[in-house]
Amino acid sequence: MHNSPSPPHGTSILEQASVYAAKKKKEVREKEEGILKNIEEFSLADQELLLNVTVNSDLVLKYPLKLEYQKAFLKLILGKLEKGNLKGSIEIHDDFYSAYGRIISRNESNSEYFKHYVVDTDVISLKENINLISEGTTGLKTWQASLALSEWALKNKNYLKDKTILELGSGIGLTGLVIALKCIPKKYIFSDCHISVLKNLCQNIVTNTSENRDNFRLEDNVVLEVELKSSVKLSALNLPWEEVDLSICNKIGNIDIILAADVVYDSDLFSSLLNSLQCFAKYCKTKDIIFACTERNPETLNSFLKCIGEHFVVTEEKCPAQQHFIWSPTPQVKFFRFILK
Numbered sequence: 001m002h003n004s005p006s007p008p009h010g011t012s013i014l015e016q017a018s019v020y021a022a023k024k025k026k027e028v029r030e031k032e033e034g035i036l037k038n039i040e041e042f043s044l045a046d047q048e049l050l051l052n053v054t055v056n057s058d059l060v061l062k063y064p065l066k067l068e069y070q071k072a073f074l075k076l077i078l079g080k081l082e083k084g085n086l087k088g089s090i091e092i093h094d095d096f097y098s099a100y101g102r103i104i105s106r107n108e109s110n111s112e113y114f115k116h117y118v119v120d121t122d123v124i125s126l127k128e129n130i131n132l133i134s135e136g137t138t139g140l141k142t143w144q145a146s147l148a149l150s151e152w153a154l155k156n157k158n159y160l161k162d163k164t165i166l167e168l169g170s171g172i173g174l175t176g177l178v179i180a181l182k183c184i185p186k187k188y189i190f191s192d193c194h195i196s197v198l199k200n201l202c203q204n205i206v207t208n209t210s211e212n213r214d215n216f217r218l219e220d221n222v223v224l225e226v227e228l229k230s231s232v233k234l235s236a237l238n239l240p241w242e243e244v245d246l247s248i249c250n251k252i253g254n255i256d257i258i259l260a261a262d263v264v265y266d267s268d269l270f271s272s273l274l275n276s277l278q279c280f281a282k283y284c285k286t287k288d289i290i291f292a293c294t295e296r297n298p299e300t301l302n303s304f305l306k307c308i309g310e311h312f313v314v315t316e317e318k319c320p321a322q323q324h325f326i327w328s329p330t331p332q333v334k335f336f337r338f339i340l341k
């Protein structure tokens with residue numbers, strides 16, 4: 001098994017993360033300054049265009065970003081425009097004040113908002129939650145391992161094409177939607193066990209596959225079934241690992257690949273997770289299992305690898321380089337492949 005270098009002696013993960021955050025902040029500020037340099041000279045037409053592709057775009061009006069982001073964005077732009085106006089070089093478009101007024105008069109009434117992930121020409125819009133843990137679950141936001149697994153999927157499109165894929169602990173669905181829309185599998189089965197997560201997951205699937213809105217059904221443990229125009233079949237299952245057995249596996253049928261992002265964090269869940277993987281490998285004839293694991297606590301991850309290593313051959317795979325998605329490199333996301341011994 002390939003081992004990644006451990007952090008420099010005396011540097012905690014938290015310290016590394018804060019150094020990284022400061023560096024990123026500086027890079028973003030420099031980039032913003034470059035982009036924003038000309039705003040003080042923006043004509044009324046330029047200003048209208050800027051609004052129409054940001055806070056006034058149909059996408060953001062329908063699926064609003066965090067209000068806090070929108071406020072900060074408009075405040076920054078208005079500050080620049082007001083400077084230009086004072087110099088007498090430009091007028092400020094009324095729509096800027098209307099948009100700012102509309103946003104500051106709103107209350108962030110609940111902790112839900114939308115995030116938009118741009119993948120080449122597609123935009124995936126997900127309803128997310130501000131909080132890391134909400135309603136007793138970690139599943140209502142997108143975690144960095146899911147971003148890394150989505151990146152991995154885009155690099156392995158040919159491998160995923162025409163396969164039947166089951167995702168464990170899908171959360172609100174980023175990885176599955178990326179794969180369904182960009183990698184054209186035969187069938188993608190999302191799964192989770194928490195009622196609010198499943199509700200948001202189904203809503204996100206419907207939002208991003210809206211042309212098929214009528215074509216879904218509810219049945220038994222199947223929360224949602226959708227067939228896309230590309231003939232990719234999607235379903236979302238209520239699938240607690242504790243309940244996976246021969247009869248559940250028979251209902252699901254054969255699975256070529258199992259994927260999971262950030263499901264190795266609680267040692268109390270290891271035995272049910274491991275048992276479910278053994279069932280899938282045995283009864284659903286799954287040949288390949290890929291886990292993207294965020295290494296928050298090396299001991300927890302190593303203890304899971306030790307348990308699973310008793311039944312599966314474990315290989316560490318390379319984490320893909322960031323191209324479509326951005327995630328913090330600390331704590332590291334590690335990739336593992338498990339094949340039944």
Ligand SMILES: C[S@@+](CC[C@H](N)C(=O)[O-])C[C@H]1O[C@@H](n2cnc3c(N)ncnc32)[C@H](O)[C@@H]1O
Pocket residue numbers: 137138139140141142143144145146147168169170171172191192193194197239240241242260261262263269272
């Ligand atoms: C940290 S979140 C990761 C969500 C998503 N994969 C991501 O990376 O954004 C862990 C997910 O595992 C699910 N989960 C936890 N225990 C589970 C269990 N026993 N059976 C099925 N899913 C479970 C949670 O509901 C949650 O959605």
